[in-house]
Amino acid sequence: MTGFRGFTHLSVSPLSLSPHCFLLSSNVFKSPLKPVSKLPSGLLVASLENYSPVSKIGVFVKAGSRYETAENLGVTHILRLASNLTTKGASAFRICRGLEAVGASLSVTSSREHMVYSLDCLRDDFEGAMEYLINVTTAPDFRPWELSDLLPRVKIDKAVADQSPQIGVLEKLHEAAYKNALSNSLYCPDHMVGKISVDHFFANNYTSARMALVGLGVSHAAVMKVGEQFFSTHTGFGAPGAVYRGGELRVQSGGGLVHALLACEGAVAGSAEANAFSVLQRLLGVGPHVKRGSNITSKLSQCIAKATTQPFDATAFSATYSDSGLFGVYVISQADSAREVINAAMAQVTAVAEGSLTADDLTRAKTQLMADYLMSLESSEGLLEELGVQVLSSGAYSSPQTVTQSIDAVTSSDVVKAAKKFDESKKTMSCYGHLANTPFVDEL
Amino acid sequence: MYNLFAFCATRKTVCRRAATSRLMVGFRKWYYNACGFNRLGLMRDDTINEDSDVKEAIRRLPEQVYNDRMFRLKRALDLSMKQQILPKDQWTKHEEDVHYLEPYLEEVVHERKEKEEWAKK
Numbered sequence: 318m319t320g321f322r323g324f325t326h327l328s329v330s331p332l333s334l335s336p337h338c339f340l341l342s343s344n345v346f347k348s349p350l351k352p353v354s355k356l357p358s359g360l361l362v363a364s365l366e367n368y369s370p371v372s373k374i375g376v377f378v379k380a381g382s383r384y385e386t387a388e389n390l391g392v393t394h395i396l397r398l399a400s401n402l403t404t405k406g407a408s409a410f411r412i413c414r415g416l417e418a419v420g421a422s423l424s425v426t427s428s429r430e431h432m433v434y435s436l437d438c439l440r441d442d443f444e445g446a447m448e449y450l451i452n453v454t455t456a457p458d459f460r461p462w463e464l465s466d467l468l469p470r471v472k473i474d475k476a477v478a479d480q481s482p483q484i485g486v487l488e489k490l491h492e493a494a495y496k497n498a499l500s501n502s503l504y505c506p507d508h509m510v511g512k513i514s515v516d517h518f519f520a521n522n523y524t525s526a527r528m529a530l531v532g533l534g535v536s537h538a539a540v541m542k543v544g545e546q547f548f549s550t551h552t553g554f555g556a557p558g559a560v561y562r563g564g565e566l567r568v569q570s571g572g573g574l575v576h577a578l579l580a581c582e583g584a585v586a587g588s589a590e591a592n593a594f595s596v597l598q599r600l601l602g603v604g605p606h607v608k609r610g611s612n613i614t615s616k617l618s619q620c621i622a623k624a625t626t627q628p629f630d631a632t633a634f635s636a637t638y639s640d641s642g643l644f645g646v647y648v649i650s651q652a653d654s655a656r657e658v659i660n661a662a663m664a665q666v667t668a669v670a671e672g673s674l675t676a677d678d679l680t681r682a683k684t685q686l687m688a689d690y691l692m693s694l695e696s697s698e699g700l701l702e703e704l705g706v707q708v709l710s711s712g713a714y715s716s717p718q719t720v721t722q723s724i725d726a727v728t729s730s731d732v733v734k735a736a737k738k739f740d741e742s743k744k745t746m747s748c749y750g751h752l753a754n755t756p757f758v759d760e761l
Numbered sequence: 762m763y764n765l766f767a768f769c770a771t772r773k774t775v776c777r778r779a780a781t782s783r784l785m786v787g788f789r790k791w792y793y794n795a796c797g798f799n800r801l802g803l804m805r806d807d808t809i810n811e812d813s814d815v816k817e818a819i820r821r822l823p824e825q826v827y828n829d830r831m832f833r834l835k836r837a838l839d840l841s842m843k844q845q846i847l848p849k850d851q852w853t854k855h856e857e858d859v860h861y862l863e864p865y866l867e868e869v870v871h872e873r874k875e876k877e878e879w880a881k882k
Contacts, residue, residue: 408872414879462821 350716351537353708358548359526362540363708365700369534372443373697374436374543376454377529377705380522381430383498383638384556391505392518393427398470399515400425400434402463404452409463412449421446423453429491429499430638431709435701443535447543454523455547459515468511475504482576482749485568489747490578490643493564497557499638529709533701559641563743565758568750575655575750578634579663579758580645581742584735586637587711592724593731594635594644599682599689600674600732601633601646601665606685616678617646617665624661625654631662639710644739652751663761670736679729687721790855799853800846801837806830806862814873818865826861 353363382393400423403409416423421438434454438446478484488502505513525547532540561582584590602615612618617631629650636643646666650658693699694717707714746758793799798808807830809815822830840846 408875410872410876410879460821461823 350714353713354537354541354544355712356525356541356544356547359524359528360544360547361529361708361712362531362537362544363529363704363714364532364535364537364540365704366536367534369697370440371697372438372440372532372534373701374443374447374450374530374532374535374540375701375705376434376450377531377709378432378434378454378523379430379527379709380432380518381428382501382503383429383559384522385501385518389509389513389515389518390501391509392513392515393432394471394474394503394505395464395467395513395515396432396519397425397427398467398474399457399459399464400453402467403458403460405456405458406452407449412453415449416446419446421449423450427503429501429503431706433702433705435698437697440534443539451543451546454528457519459519464515465511471505471510475507475510478504482570482574486576486578486647486747486749489566489568489749490580490745493566493747494561494580494582494643494745495641496560496562498559499641500559529705531701531705531708533697533704559638561641561743563745565745566747567752567755568748569752570749572750573652574649575652575748575752575755576647576649577655577659577746577748577755578645578647579659579744579746579761580634580643581739581744583635583642583644584637585642586639587707589723589726589731590735591637591642592727593735594637594642595686596679596682596724596727597669597732597735598633598635598644599685600669600678603632616669617662620665620668621648621658621661624657625650627651627654629654629658631658643745644735645744653754655748655750655752655755659756659761666736667740670733670740672733674729674732676729679727679732682732683724683727687724690720690724691717793855793858798837799855799858801840802847802851802853803833803837804853804858804861806860807833807837809862814869815862815866818862818869821865821869822862830861 350365351363353361355361380393380396385392401409401412404412407415412423416438419438419442421436421442423434423436426433426435434450436446436450478488488504492500492502494500528547530540530544530547563582583594600616602612602617604615605612606614612630615631617633618629621629621631627650629648631646631648634643634645634647646662648655648658648662694703704714744758744761746761748755798805811819819827819830846852
């Protein structure tokens with residue numbers, strides 16, 4: 318089966334975008350980005366005609382793991398795996414073979430806020446392939462025997478996630494940082510495997526008012542016509558806002574390393590404060606800019622290198638959601654130098670908070686952020702995700718020009734303020750590994 | 762007599778319909794009682810010959826229905842071993858006989874045919 322991958326990711330600093338074909342010859346092509354339309358059923362429709370031979374359509378649903386309740390924790394994990402099951406219009410076999418026959422691929426991604434179903438197909442096969450996407454997102458059957466056949470896949474997913482300390486540390490951070498909503502894990506908890514009923518969650522959250530239909534490489538009229546097939550009268554329930562609490566979760570797992578993630582409450586996605594946090598993140602360092610290179614230009618790495626000679630890695634971490642965010646540092650260190658490394662990382666952020674920030678550093682960080690952002694829009698996946706997340710969260714999109722301008726507008730005082738916020742606010746920490754020498758969050 | 766019906770209850774016979782008219786109702790009731798499996802407390806779908814399609818359909822039964830089927834089969838096997846039948850008031854009545862397996866079986870056959878169609882392409 319081509320391209321049935323379900324994987325999870327965090328959405329980081331969602332800002333707007335503009336089609337890269339603009340840069341080619343904007344005087345030849347008319348503006349390909351049509352305004353976002355809202356259908357009477359509440360569905361938001363956006364499309365971007367980039368004259369590509371391949372169309373990419375995404376259905377974005379506000380059905381991420383934050384909308385799970387205590388009775389159905391883990392239902393988004395099941396839904397992520399259930400996208401190829403029998404629907405009212407097509408059997409599972411037919412969906413698989415039908416898409417393969419035209420060379421299309423259907424994939425599902427879910428994050429804490431959104432579920433994204435994206436379909437790639439050749440432009441000419443758009444109509445046929447869309448039928449499957451519509452069936453999957455609006456009319457799945459959820460047959461009991463098919464759902465129970467998913468259990469081995471759930472277990473494999475969880476086993477793979479358990480092997481990865483990065484995923485573990487991120488999930489534990491969210492669990493420790495929030496009281497509800499955003500604390501739900503992307504993976505099904507052990508006690509819920511095999512006991513989840515999907516229908517209730519589906520009926521409440523997969524309503525057209527909570528969906529956005531985004532097309533790349535299709536005409537707006539075609540996408541609108543498809544959008545009319547999404548209709549449902551159920552309005553669904555609202556979800557509680559996420560409440561930050563700040564806490565700590567430590568997982569002893571042995572081994573020689575410690576993965577520690579230390580964060581404070583950051584900014585809401587799309588706000589000016591979020592831009593400041595993103596610039597601060599780039600300032601502190603987000604990993605080597607040269608493939609397989611050392612991280613010597615990162616401020617965090619420079620500071621920590623003075624504290625210890627043992628190998629380590631440190632990056633700044635930032636995540637933004639629709640009503641909250643997280644910002645902090647992620648360090649990987651040897652088990653016995655964990656204390657020094659974490660303290661050094663914190664000292665570096667404090668140094669920025671006290672104003673040791675040159676204009677050069679700021680410009681460099683801003684340029685890196687702008688470049689990263691614009692380059693993420695170069696691929697169709699990145700473009701679709703940006704477009705969809707923006708349209709779904711705010712009902713409109715801002716062009717990359719607007720975004721780069723707002724990044725440029727970040728001043729050094731904004732960055733210093735952001736660093737001070739990290740310094741002063743209640744922190745959350747999650748660590749993983751051999752924790753004998755790792756400080757607790759109240760010792761920092 | 763019981764064996765005769767069991768032998769006949771291949772899927773082809775099960776799927777064929779007698780004419781649905783008031784004249785035939787009497788005949789069908791007579792035939793149902795004459796088959797005799799109701800004297801062991803069985804329903805028609807309990808006696809179906811289990812080939813691979815039927816096995817898949819049985820796998821898909823909801824838990825309650827499956828448990829009821831197992832109970833009836835166990836009871837019938839027990840009676841058959843003791844060479845007894847149930848008292849007349851406990852025989853399955855024609856009106857109570859539910860063709861519980863039919864929808865699942867139709868679905869399984871439909872899916873198999875779809876796969877075969879695609880395999881030809």
